[in-house]
Amino acid sequence: MISVLEYGVGNIGSILNMIRRAGHECAPVGSPEGVASAERLILPGVGSFDFGMRALADRGLVEPIKEAVLSRGMPLLGVCLGMQMLCEGSDEGTLPGLGFIAGRCRRFQSTPEHPIKVPHMGWSSIRPTRDHPLLADLAPRSRFYFVHSFHAVCADPADRLAAADYGIEFSAMISRGPVVGAQFHPEKSHRFGMAMLSRFAGLSP
Amino acid sequence: MRPRLLPILLLSDGGLVKTVKFQSPRYVGDPINAVRIFNEKEVDEIAFLDIDAHRTGQGPNFALLADIATEAFMPFGYGGGVRTVEQAQRLFGLGVEKVILNSVLADDPDLVTRVANSAGSQSVVASIDCRRSWLGKYSVHVGGGKRSLGRDPAEYVREMERRGAGEIVINSVDRDGTMTGYDIELVGEVASAVSIPVVAAGGAGSLSDVQAAIKAGASAAAAGSLFVFHGRHRAVLINYPNPDELDAIFR
Numbered sequence: 001m002i003s004v005l006e007y008g009v010g011n012i013g014s015i016l017n018m019i020r021r022a023g024h025e026c027a028p029v030g031s032p033e034g035v036a037s038a039e040r041l042i043l044p045g046v047g048s049f050d051f052g053m054r055a056l057a058d059r060g061l062v063e064p065i066k067e068a069v070l071s072r073g074m075p076l077l078g079v080c081l082g083m084q085m086l087c088e089g090s091d092e093g094t095l096p097g098l099g100f101i102a103g104r105c106r107r108f109q110s111t112p113e114h115p116i117k118v119p120h121m122g123w124s125s126i127r128p129t130r131d132h133p134l135l136a137d138l139a140p141r142s143r144f145y146f147v148h149s150f151h152a153v154c155a156d157p158a159d160r161l162a163a164a165d166y167g168i169e170f171s172a173m174i175s176r177g178p179v180v181g182a183q184f185h186p187e188k189s190h191r192f193g194m195a196m197l198s199r200f201a202g203l204s205p
Numbered sequence: 206m207r208p209r210l211l212p213i214l215l216l217s218d219g220g221l222v223k224t225v226k227f228q229s230p231r232y233v234g235d236p237i238n239a240v241r242i243f244n245e246k247e248v249d250e251i252a253f254l255d256i257d258a259h260r261t262g263q264g265p266n267f268a269l270l271a272d273i274a275t276e277a278f279m280p281f282g283y284g285g286g287v288r289t290v291e292q293a294q295r296l297f298g299l300g301v302e303k304v305i306l307n308s309v310l311a312d313d314p315d316l317v318t319r320v321a322n323s324a325g326s327q328s329v330v331a332s333i334d335c336r337r338s339w340l341g342k343y344s345v346h347v348g349g350g351k352r353s354l355g356r357d358p359a360e361y362v363r364e365m366e367r368r369g370a371g372e373i374v375i376n377s378v379d380r381d382g383t384m385t386g387y388d389i390e391l392v393g394e395v396a397s398a399v400s401i402p403v404v405a406a407g408g409a410g411s412l413s414d415v416q417a418a419i420k421a422g423a424s425a426a427a428a429g430s431l432f433v434f435h436g437r438h439r440a441v442l443i444n445y446p447n448p449d450e451l452d453a454i455f456r
Binding site: 010011017018021046121124141148188190193 | 206207208209244247249250274275277278279280281297298299300301302324325326327328371372400401402424425448
């Protein structure tokens with residue numbers, strides 16, 4: 001069973017739709033109790049960093065998430081803003097993040113050498129930088145859908161799980177222990193994302 | 206990153222239609238069926254525009270959009286009849302990524318800002334329909350291309366960017382459904398006016414038209430007829446280039 005956190009930050013309909021289509025059980029959770037009893041949890045999110053962190057705090061979800069991850073190793077998958085919130089903070093806001101992964105989120109910068117449009121919006125391939133169950137048997141020519149203006153910069157390069165390019169090389173996925181973040185939207189990435197969500201369904205503490 | 210290529214599908218009375226120069230809608234099929242086929246073809250993105258919803262004031266057909274969203278495993282945009290942040294929120298709740306605003310912006314341009322503040326700029330697309338006068342001057346039109354705002358498109362899209370739009374769709378009414386190629390000059394003017402992504406629309410008849418739009422500065426190209434018609438007699442056949450074809454045109 002995958003629990004998907006519903007906390008008023010972005011829609012979770014697409015994630016539930018895709019997990020169900022992939023043949024796995026899932027349910028939305030929104031309370032501290034729901035988090036406390038989750039087998040594995042997806043933390044979605046679209047919007048600004050402080051908006052997301054405040055929404056977690058307002059619902060009393062910050063401590064239950066930390067407790068579940070740190071004390072019982074609950075697999076946690078942060079998606080998009082949900083991945084950024086796994087870090088210690090972001091240049092987009094002033095509030096601290098969940099802090100599972102050391103580092104901060106920085107804004108993409110367009111430079112004369114590498115002029116880019118921000119946000120990074122579109123499909124990119126990713127390059128695994130180390131082994132991880134979510135990246136096992138990645139299909140050839142896999143591609144994932146990204147929409148973001150900020151990207152996570154890990155303090156420890158070993159926390160990067162996969163890289164992608166947009167003007168610069170950035171972290172498409174990050175991970176430490178049971179915590180994984182995907183900057184892209186697996187729920188909007190056709191069979192490539194569906195395969196990844198299926199693999200998350202198989203992760204156990 | 207490869208430029209995006211997306212079908213824009215027009216909804217009317219719960220069915221899919223395709224217009225020519227915003228006129229004479231022709232029925233081309235069922236939207237749910239179309240989404241399933243585009244899923245199989247692994248399209249980059251898909252957008253639905255309800256061409257009646259603004260004029261009739263009925264607003265989005267939420268029941269239909271919920272069904273479409275359940276089938277859409279790709280980014281999904283919707284436009285037509287959205288006048289409030291609450292309607293936009295409801296669409297996001299269904300699984301719509303991007304709300305596309307067009308005619309409403311003539312009277313309520315601040316809606317861009319309000320939706321962006323509630324869901325982020327990446328969720329708000331300002332879609333601009335333009336016509337070219339016999340003097341060669343472009344002007345922004347609303348209301349299904351019928352009403353001129355007398356505004357220069359470059360200046361208009363800059364305002365939309367300033368107000369918080371995350372993306373612009375620039376559509377040529379004169380080229381719509383003609384399959385004679387995008388209005389490249391218009392695409393270039395608009396793309397160079399803003400720093401947010403610009404989607405070219407209106408007129409695509411081939412993948413080389415798509416190439417030209419990207420070369421002119423568009424970040425993505427949209428098409429209707431190209432993806433729903435086949436052959437000289439415009440038989441209805443949903444199609445989309447495969448990954449090899451896409452790599453070839455964007456190499």
